[in-house]
Amino acid sequence: MKKIAKVGLNGILLVIFLAVLILPIGFMGTMNYEESGNVLSAQDTNEEPTMKTINDPEADVPDEVEEFILKMEREYYQKQFENTSEEMGNGVEEGEKDKQQNTEENETDDKNTEDAEELKTEEKIAK
Amino acid sequence: MLSKLLIKLIDKAIIPAVLLLASRIISIVLVSRYLGISFKITQKGFIFQSSYDYLKVNSYSILFMIIVLIAGLGYVIIKALIFHSSHIKPSTTSRLFSIRAQSLIQDSYEIYTQGAVWLSYSYLLLIVTAVMAMSDLVYTWVFYLMLGVSILVTLIFIFDAEEEIKMKKDSREWLDNDKKYLEKPGELE
Numbered sequence: 001m002k003k004i005a006k007v008g009l010n011g012i013l014l015v016i017f018l019a020v021l022i023l024p025i026g027f028m029g030t031m032n033y034e035e036s037g038n039v040l041s042a043q044d045t046n047e048e049p050t051m052k053t054i055n056d057p058e059a060d061v062p063d064e065v066e067e068f069i070l071k072m073e074r075e076y077y078q079k080q081f082e083n084t085s086e087e088m089g090n091g092v093e094e095g096e097k098d099k100q101q102n103t104e105e106n107e108t109d110d111k112n113t114e115d116a117e118e119l120k121t122e123e124k125i126a127k
Numbered sequence: 128m129l130s131k132l133l134i135k136l137i138d139k140a141i142i143p144a145v146l147l148l149a150s151r152i153i154s155i156v157l158v159s160r161y162l163g164i165s166f167k168i169t170q171k172g173f174i175f176q177s178s179y180d181y182l183k184v185n186s187y188s189i190l191f192m193i194i195v196l197i198a199g200l201g202y203v204i205i206k207a208l209i210f211h212s213s214h215i216k217p218s219t220t221s222r223l224f225s226i227r228a229q230s231l232i233q234d235s236y237e238i239y240t241q242g243a244v245w246l247s248y249s250y251l252l253l254i255v256t257a258v259m260a261m262s263d264l265v266y267t268w269v270f271y272l273m274l275g276v277s278i279l280v281t282l283i284f285i286f287d288a289e290e291e292i293k294m295k296k297d298s299r300e301w302l303d304n305d306k307k308y309l310e311k312p313g314e315l316e
Contacts, residue, residue: 005128006128009128009129010129010130010133013129013130013133013134013137014133016137017133017136017137017140020137020140020141020144021140021144021244021247021248021251022251023144023148024143024144024147024148024151024192024248025248025251025252025255027148027151027152028151028189028255029172030171030172030173031155031172031173031175031181031184031185031188032171032172032173032174032175032181033174033175033176033177033178033180033181034174034175034176034177
């Protein structure tokens with residue numbers, strides 16, 4: 001009986017000792033961080049239009065920004081125009097090339113037919 | 128009835144526990160203030176806004192704890208190597224008595240119980256840091272630092288314990304086994 005009490009008391013002491021040891025280490029887990037909860041899903045919709053034009057009277061656009069946007073737009077349209085005109089130019093050149101090819105082909109065809117006719121007349125004469 | 132060793136260990140473990148706990152809390156607050164990181168204190172503890180903030184504060188906070196651990200272990204190591212009652216120099220003893228710091232002279236029982244407690248904290252911190260480093264919750268260099276400190280301190284304690292055992296062995300051999308002149312109980316009168 002005495003032995004059991006001794007073991008029990010010493011066991012309690014051991015538990016106290018281990019608790020004192022683990023206390024500062026266990027306290028290290030009391031730090032955490034928030035998971036970012038602003039993940040968009042298919043259900044998230046924005047009913048208000050986010051795009052605002054410069055002409056919008058409610059949009060308070062500074063003059064510098066407005067000028068910059070206009071300049072960018074101008075450059076964009078100019079580039080677009082240049083691209084389309086280049087494409088058009090290429091198209092005309094290609095058409096001309098096709099025409100030339102066709103005339104050359106026609107000429108060769110005509111020559112061939114003339115040669116064939118000449119051969120036929122020569123054969124007739126020989127006969 | 129109660130184990131004297133366990134009582135001694137509990138007694139020696141209280142101050143390091145309080146020091147490490149305080150260093151953890153103080154370092155979290157100080158590092159957050161210094162780096163301009165905001166946090167909330169809730170029932171779950173300190174809550175940071177992002178994992179990057181958490182990683183930074185946690186790493187520097189553990190570094191602060193390691194510094195406190197090194198200070199504690201250094202104190203015990205100095206006591207074990209210089210002020211150990213078994214091999215303290217007479218000049219050091221007289222100097223300590225002259226400045227009334229004789230309490231620094233301690234025996235193996237006192238020093239090794241204190242050393243065991245600080246070493247236990249060192250290993251526990253090493254395990255926690257390893258787990259955190261694997262989970263990317265702490266910088267890897269913090270773990271390597273902790274590993275280096277643990278290995279170094281363990282080696283110093285092992286060498287000191289070996290020296291102590293050797294000295295005990297030598298002193299036993301020095302004693303004469305001849306009991307011819309030993310006083311027997313009740314013989315003096």
